[in-house]
Amino acid sequence: MEERSQRRKKKRRLKKWVKVVAGLMAFLVIAAGSVGAYAFVKLNNASKEAHVSLARGEQSVKRIKEFDPGKDSFSVLLLGIDAREKNGETVDQARSDANVLVTFNRKEKTAKMLSIPRDAYVNIPGHGYDKFTHAHAYGGVDLTVKTVEQMLDIPVDYVVESNFTAFEDVVNELNGVKVTVKSDKVIQQIKKDTKGKVVLQKGTHTLDGEEALAYVRT
The missing domain is CATH 3.30.420.590 (Nucleotidyltransferase; domain 5)
Structure with missing residues (x-):
């Protein structure tokens, strides 16, 4: 016991x-x-x-x-x-x-x-x-x-x-996250990996879940 x-x-x-x-x-x-x-x-x-x-x-x-x-x-x-x-x-x-x-x-x-x-x-x-x-x-x-x-x-x-x-x-629950995109190579790679579904621009943006996932995966 x-x-x-x-x-x-x-x-x-x-x-x-x-x-x-x-x-x-x-x-x-x-x-x-x-x-x-x-x-x-x-x-x-x-x-x-x-x-x-x-x-x-x-x-x-x-x-x-x-x-x-x-x-x-x-x-x-x-x-x-x-x-x-x-x-x-x-x-x-x-x-x-x-x-x-x-x-x-x-x-x-x-x-x-x-x-x-x-x-x-x-x-x-x-x-x-x-x-x-x-x-x-x-x-x-x-x-x-x-x-x-x-x-x-x-x-x-x-x-x-x-x-x-x-x-x-989680990202969508937070109403997105702010990310500063600086590299053209990253932008090009994301566009390639997502087959054009996610296209980012240089600068600081609030990314939704899909965009944030594409960004961090690079």
């Missing part, structure tokens, strides 16, 4: 910190510009739904001692997935285009973010050296986590992932 009670307490603490991470994601987006309460609620809910459960269970193999999310420092891997729908179904073998590891240090009271380039040449467990983005295509979020843990030799405690559709929805 005592062991079961401890497990229930741990799960409650786990859910609490998943909410904290979700709130942080929403805050990071909101910090980029002024957003109303309605948008905050929508973003916060979307972040919670994006939390991913791992096949390994709650605790990383890199954790020597039992992990207590209510007391210990922790890390969160944020993934932007190249996942789109075809004929109403999500296409398999999606790659991770955006990869950010956020580490929260309780002692120092800091949160640090490390961007992992999608084309970084890394050792993917069971597949040898390849582009980092292919880890997700080979083995989904679980293999991506294993790759990060092996590469950096630190535990990854939580994962939050989002796809292209969610990205567009």
Whole structure:
């Protein structure tokens, strides 16, 4: 009974910190510009739904001692997935285009973010050296986590992932985002990639979800 009670307490603490991470994601987006309460609620809910459960269970193999999310420092891997729908179904073998590891240090009271380039040449467990983005295509979020843990030799405690559709929805929920377009090459590449559907101009503009996605993908 005592062991079961401890497990229930741990799960409650786990859910609490998943909410904290979700709130942080929403805050990071909101910090980029002024957003109303309605948008905050929508973003916060979307972040919670994006939390991913791992096949390994709650605790990383890199954790020597039992992990207590209510007391210990922790890390969160944020993934932007190249996942789109075809004929109403999500296409398999999606790659991770955006990869950010956020580490929260309780002692120092800091949160640090490390961007992992999608084309970084890394050792993917069971597949040898390849582009980092292919880890997700080979083995989904679980293999991506294993790759990060092996590469950096630190535990990854939580994962939050989002796809292209969610990205567009978030931007549209914010009524667009302001972006300063400076390069003719970027404009040309976007026009080429979208087959003329998205055409931007130099200068500062408010981009909708589709336009913002085309911009960041370059």
